[in-house]
Amino acid sequence: MSLTVLRGEILSFMDDPDKSGEQGYVHFHDGILVVEGDKIKAVGPAEDLLSSVSADTVVLEYQNKLIMPGFIDTHIHYPQVDVLASYGEQLLEWLNNYTFPTERQFSDPQHARETADFFLDELIKAGTTTALVFGTVHPQSVEAFFEASELRNTRMICGKVMMDRHAPDFLCDTAEASYQDSKALIEQWHGRGRQLYAVTPRFAITSSDEQLQKAGQLLKEYPGVFMQTHLSENTDEVDFVQKLFPGACDYLDVYDQNGLLSGRSVFAHGIHLCEREHARLRETESSISFCPTSNLFLGSGLLDLAQLEKEQVTYSMGTDVGGGTSFSMLQTLNEAYKVAQMRQYKLSPLKAFYLATLGGARALKLDHLIGSLQPEREADFIVLDYAATPLIKRRLSKCKNLEERLFALMILGDDRSVAETWVAGQCLYQRSQND
Ligand code: GUN
Numbered sequence: 001m002s003l004t005v006l007r008g009e010i011l012s013f014m015d016d017p018d019k020s021g022e023q024g025y026v027h028f029h030d031g032i033l034v035v036e037g038d039k040i041k042a043v044g045p046a047e048d049l050l051s052s053v054s055a056d057t058v059v060l061e062y063q064n065k066l067i068m069p070g071f072i073d074t075h076i077h078y079p080q081v082d083v084l085a086s087y088g089e090q091l092l093e094w095l096n097n098y099t100f101p102t103e104r105q106f107s108d109p110q111h112a113r114e115t116a117d118f119f120l121d122e123l124i125k126a127g128t129t130t131a132l133v134f135g136t137v138h139p140q141s142v143e144a145f146f147e148a149s150e151l152r153n154t155r156m157i158c159g160k161v162m163m164d165r166h167a168p169d170f171l172c173d174t175a176e177a178s179y180q181d182s183k184a185l186i187e188q189w190h191g192r193g194r195q196l197y198a199v200t201p202r203f204a205i206t207s208s209d210e211q212l213q214k215a216g217q218l219l220k221e222y223p224g225v226f227m228q229t230h231l232s233e234n235t236d237e238v239d240f241v242q243k244l245f246p247g248a249c250d251y252l253d254v255y256d257q258n259g260l261l262s263g264r265s266v267f268a269h270g271i272h273l274c275e276r277e278h279a280r281l282r283e284t285e286s287s288i289s290f291c292p293t294s295n296l297f298l299g300s301g302l303l304d305l306a307q308l309e310k311e312q313v314t315y316s317m318g319t320d321v322g323g324g325t326s327f328s329m330l331q332t333l334n335e336a337y338k339v340a341q342m343r344q345y346k347l348s349p350l351k352a353f354y355l356a357t358l359g360g361a362r363a364l365k366l367d368h369l370i371g372s373l374q375p376e377r378e379a380d381f382i383v384l385d386y387a388a389t390p391l392i393k394r395r396l397s398k399c400k401n402l403e404e405r406l407f408a409l410m411i412l413g414d415d416r417s418v419a420e421t422w423v424a425g426q427c428l429y430q431r432s433q434n435d
């Protein structure tokens with residue numbers, strides 16, 4: 001099998017650095033990463049590993065760069081590439097005025113495929129190697145996405161949106177059709193190569209009780225699949241859900257009553273939750289995807305990270321394109337830091353980069369495969385450039401240690417900071433000066 005050897009500064013997390021301190025990560029100023037086929041073979045300091053590299057092996061040398069695991073985006077909508085930057089509305093109007101009409105176009109498989117290709121190229125350019133992705137109500141949208149992902153060999157999770165009410169007719173399925181279509185997609189795609197499936201009820205407002213039950217039934221029938229939906233993003237949404245489901249004690253309970261909470265369940269946003277909801281998320285090992293650019297852009301609210309920490313609710317990072325405004329996880333961490341500031345919470349740079357890598361892998365229960373640089377893990381990693389722009393180069397030259405560099409990168413950086421993206425041992429993207 002082919003061997004690739006990279007030499008440069010390396011960072012990878014073993015645990016939450018806020019909990020484990022220096023035990024939470026490995027950092028080599030002069031490190032070696034050995035990739036064999038699609039897996040990592042070895043990682044460590046150059047002085048230990050260089051002697052084990054045979055003399056005829058080419059060593060790729062990286063100066064003023066940082067090699068780290070690829071970013072993991074736990075909430076994003078591929079069909080919303082053309083919804084990005086839509087003016088003036090909050091969630092419910094934004095859905096009706098912009099999002100639903102745009103998603104209608106995904107009944108056309110060619111449009112779906114063209115958009116999926118564009119979307120995946122943007123993600124890879126931004127350094128994101130795994131994402132939990134919404135399709136549209138059309139099963140062909142998910143087919144197109146998985147085909148595009150399979151071609152690139154990216155580890156992606158996607159699902160057909162289930163929605164059977166409170167949306168235009170052209171975007172509604174039925175409980176039974178959504179069950180059958182999801183089932184067929186799971187059979188065809190879940191575990192095929194690197195592709196994984198997520199049962200995807202859009203949110204409580206657009207699903208009947210019967211449809212939510214069907215979603216729960218799918219999770220029972222296929223225990224390895226994921227579940228993704230939206231939760232408690234906007235206060236008008238929360239009020240409407242309470243009216244629609246008088247038998248539920250709160251928003252999360254609507255999903256809970258239908259068996260949708262588990263260690264593989266990711267709830268986007270979760271801004272306006274009560275203590276009971278936090279407790280249920282914790283007990284079921286469900287997680288929240290924090291989407292700060294979206295929460296600010298749609299005026300949804302400021303997620304309280306301190307509260308989640310205190311109540312031990314797992315959370316990770318999502319861009320939520322197209323409610324969110326950037327594919328870049330660096331930009332997303334930038335906004336996350338500011339949201340935390342507004343809530344008197346300090347999001348440390350180490351914690352931020354943990355959330356964007358191993359934290360995401362853990363939320364998805366995929367940390368045995370991705371999210372860190374260790375032997376036997378899948379070789380999905382990126383090379384960040386400490387000198388991507390004159391400003392970043394200048395500011396970083398003043399930094400005294402890793403934490404200061406990471407902080408400046410997450411505040412000033414974006415996709416221009418990603419020099420290379422490697423997926424399953426192959427370099428899929430190399431930034432050129434013209435990008
Ligand atoms: N809630 C239901 N659907 C959506 C969506 O597409 N985006 C966001 N941000 N929230 C939602």
Ligand code: ZN
Pocket residue numbers: 075076077230268320323
């Ligand atoms: Zn979303």
